Amino acid sequence: MAEAGLMARGIFIIGAGSMAEAFIRGVTARGAMAPERVAVVNRRRPERIAELSARYGVREAASWAEMSAAGLVVVAVKPGDVGDALAQAAPFLTGQPVLSFAAGVPISYMQEKIGRRSPVVRTMPNIPVAVQAGVTAVAFDEQIRPQDREDVLFLLRQLGEVVELPETRMDAVTALCxxxxxxxxxxxxxxxxxxxxxxxxxxxxxxxxxxxxxxxxxxxxxxxxxxxxxxxxxxxxxxxxxxxxxxxxxxxxxxxxxxxxxxxxxxxxxxxxxxxx
Ligand SMILES: NC(=O)C1=CN([C@@H]2O[C@H](COP(=O)(O)OP(=O)(O)OC[C@H]3O[C@@H](n4cnc5c(N)ncnc54)[C@H](OP(=O)(O)O)[C@@H]3O)[C@@H](O)[C@H]2O)C=CC1
Ligand SMILES: O=C(O)[C@@H]1CCC=N1
The missing domain is CATH 1.10.3730.10 (ProC C-terminal domain-like)
Structure with a gap:
């Protein structure tokens, strides 16, 4: 039997701040992803997860180990926290894509932190993603499987326009968008x-x-x-x-x-x- 795809396996989100909320709102608003398939962990503020659960129906992950079964891992922490979050995630990665929203953090750095256990997707969203009217620039690393790439693009399109770019254009698109x-x-x-x-x-x-x-x-x-x-x-x-x-x-x-x-x-x-x- 074929392995279940990204959409069926659901999403594990690290961080429960503004970007996590914008992503959750976007992917659940029109039914692209069922909220019960979205699990969230946060660092210090449990009340943020309670808020996201009440608003969108997503759930708190029972543990970081739950990440192993997810089809997509989303890193929604500040750029300075990405290294620690990925080091903590690394043992639980099973080859599913890891998507980051962090401004300025290169794919090579993230790959180093996760010991190259998964393909990394680097994105640069802008604030209108909060109302599904944003632009998200996206750079994939070469290891991404074609179906995972399509599923990630489908999910990001729930937040507005998506523009795929080589990673070398990320600094310029950060300035522009x-x-x-x-x-x-x-x-x-x-x-x-x-x-x-x-x-x-x-x-x-x-x-x-x-x-x-x-x-x-x-x-x-x-x-x-x-x-x-x-x-x-x-x-x-x-x-x-x-x-x-x-x-x-x-x-x-x-x-x-x-x-x-x-x-x-x-x-x-x-x-x-x-x-x-
Ligand atoms: N907001 C924006 O307009 C844009 C943001 N981005 C990017 O999105 C990313 C997230 O930004 P934003 O949502 O605004 O940030 P927030 O500060 O709102 O949220 C970050 C969240 O990450 C949590 N966190 C930090 N470290 C860990 C960890 N190791 N494990 C679990 N949770 C952790 C924090 O928890 P706690 O607070 O409990 O410590 C917090 O809930 C950034 O990298 C930023 O560059 C990109 C473009 C636009
Ligand atoms: O001002 C910043 O550094 C971040 C990146 C893009 C929007 N805000």
């Missing part, structure tokens, strides 16, 4: 401040700006056009958008944004080096 919501929010903060100066209340400004952002993203997607084309469509000759964009150009906004992305990618690379020994 991992930090991206932070950069867009910084621009919105500036627009909110300007709106306050124009006499709007914070609440009014936020309602207006959030819908402007969401609507712009929606129209870009629906019409399949580039940001430059959409900008051209809203820019009347010598009109208001033209005046505003000219002020942005004069202030060097494109250079500022390029510098921000370069700084973020460089920092991702520096953080990654911590794990290269």
């Amino acid at each position: 991992g930090s991206g919501p932070g950069f867009l929010c910084y621009i919105l903060e500036a627009m909110e401040d300007a709106a306050a100066d124009m006499g709007f209340t914070r609440d009014e400004a936020r309602r207006l700006l959030v819908q402007t952002l969401a609507g712009t993203a929606e129209v870009l997607r629906a019409w399949g056009i580039s940001p430059a084309e959409l900008r051209a469509r809203v820019t009347s000759p010598n009109g208001t958008t033209h005046a505003g964009v000219t002020a942005m150009e004069q202030a060097g906004l494109k250079h500022v944004v390029a510098a921000a992305l370069t700084a973020a990618a460089r920092r991702a690379e520096e953080l990654g080096r911590t794990y290269r020994g």
Whole structure:
């Protein structure tokens, strides 16, 4: 008889924080994974597991040994805790994929910690995965079996878009998509401040700006056009958008944004080096 696949064997999650919760919510929301097939362990806060059980129906793992039977092990701990968590997990791994959300932690480091007992899947999600509208970049190591790869992609798609990339692109995608919501929010903060100066209340400004952002993203997607084309469509000759964009150009906004992305990618690379020994 063929060995049961990843989906039938269920998921073992190490860590019960925000990313674990976003993943659980995503994979259980539309029935991709039955919640009773998801087992969770946490380090110090048992109340977090109780919360996740109450909200989603997942269960506390009876012990770390339960991991052996799982089809997928998810490491949802802070980057600095990945080494300890994987060293603790290693004896219980039986060749099922180990998926990590940790920013900057390379596959080679994780493989070393688990004594190469399982294929590793390195991901970089962004915060909108919490509402199933995220982007997750994913890099597989070569050992992954084709069916496991398909199952992992299916599960990650429950959190939003999935983009498969070589691991060498992870620092750049961390800057673009991992930090991206932070950069867009910084621009919105500036627009909110300007709106306050124009006499709007914070609440009014936020309602207006959030819908402007969401609507712009929606129209870009629906019409399949580039940001430059959409900008051209809203820019009347010598009109208001033209005046505003000219002020942005004069202030060097494109250079500022390029510098921000370069700084973020460089920092991702520096953080990654911590794990290269
Ligand atoms: N949040 C985000 O926007 C994003 C997060 N990520 C990545 O996701 C990962 C998780 O982040 P996040 O969920 O925000 O972190 P949290 O701090 O919310 O959660 C981490 C959890 O891991 C638990 N933990 C730590 N070490 C162990 C261990 N050895 N065994 C069992 N449990 C352990 C902690 O337990 P306790 O608190 O009880 O000690 C805590 O519940 C990070 O690596 C981060 O880089 C990636 C992209 C975006
Ligand atoms: O700021 C950070 O370092 C992490 C990685 C991507 C989003 N947050």
